[in-house]
Amino acid sequence: MMVPAVLSAGCGSGSVKSGAAGTGSGVPPTAWAKSVCTALSPWRARLASLTGSTQAQLTSTTTPAQAKQNLVDLLGGAESASEAARQKIADAGTPAVDKGGEIAARFVASLQAARDAYAHARSTVAGLDTGNASTFYTAVASAFDKLQHEYAASALDTDKLSSAPLRQAFNEVPECR
Template sequence: MRSARSLSFLLVISFVVTLGACSGSPTPQAWAATVCKVLAPWRTEIGDLATRTQQQMTAETTPAQAKENLMRLFGGAETASEKARAGVQEAGVPDVDEGRQVAESFTTSLSAMRDAYGKARTGVQGLSTAESKDFYTKVGSVVDTLNTEYQASELDTSNLSSVELKQAFDEAPECR
């Protein structure tokens, strides 16, 4: 009877230790892989947005049609950026020195991108479509501001202070 209790006790302790190990911060490799999985569809959508925005700027549509299309495009990018931000936040904090700061810099960057797209959507929404030339000139200004804000908040994994994370991003198949 005593050995059965000892065995049960050891199994419970083993289970608790295993759970404790699973609940910790993700390894640099696991974190990088998760972040890249989250960012891959976002990057594709943002690339598509850039192409569609350029097409919209040169397409022969009415200003009202262009306004509606651009608002939809910028709104989609805003939503995609928020989804990416939430996914990176859900990835947790990588188990590296200054992991919290790294994770926060990613979510802050994605928040800034989300906000830049929201500002562009609102900017286009506020434009008058009465005068075609004036509309497209102002859309150009909105897009210039978006590009500036986007570049200022861009994610760049090559400047990571953590050697482990930099290596994890360089080696993870999900990041290629």
């Protein structure tokens, strides 16, 4: 499973509960993995829906001003969905595994980076001049290229987690399939 991630421990406005240096405190790995995947499922579905809508918007006949408003709305939706998922992950607590606090913080930071990438793209598109269609669509393509780069730069592969119990939990919990 790939999750957008920045490998820093910044947690944004939500907080990840600390502790869980060993397995004696925190959330059991299977419960934490279930919470994470349950939070990510609607987020992924929303992003897929927004991606489909964006493609439809860009291929339909609209004015640059209409396209701009539609794209700003779509990017704002992705930003909001990413923040909602980030908050749910922060609320999931800390897995009761070695370096559980660091791992939880990486997941939160991952979604924070995704949220910020969508916010940057939304802000860029919102500031574009629609007077010249060719210039506008070239700038939109550039904004989406930057979004894709920022989003890809934040990828966290759960298959490479430093915690064997969490890797196992992500592989076994039905919500993660």
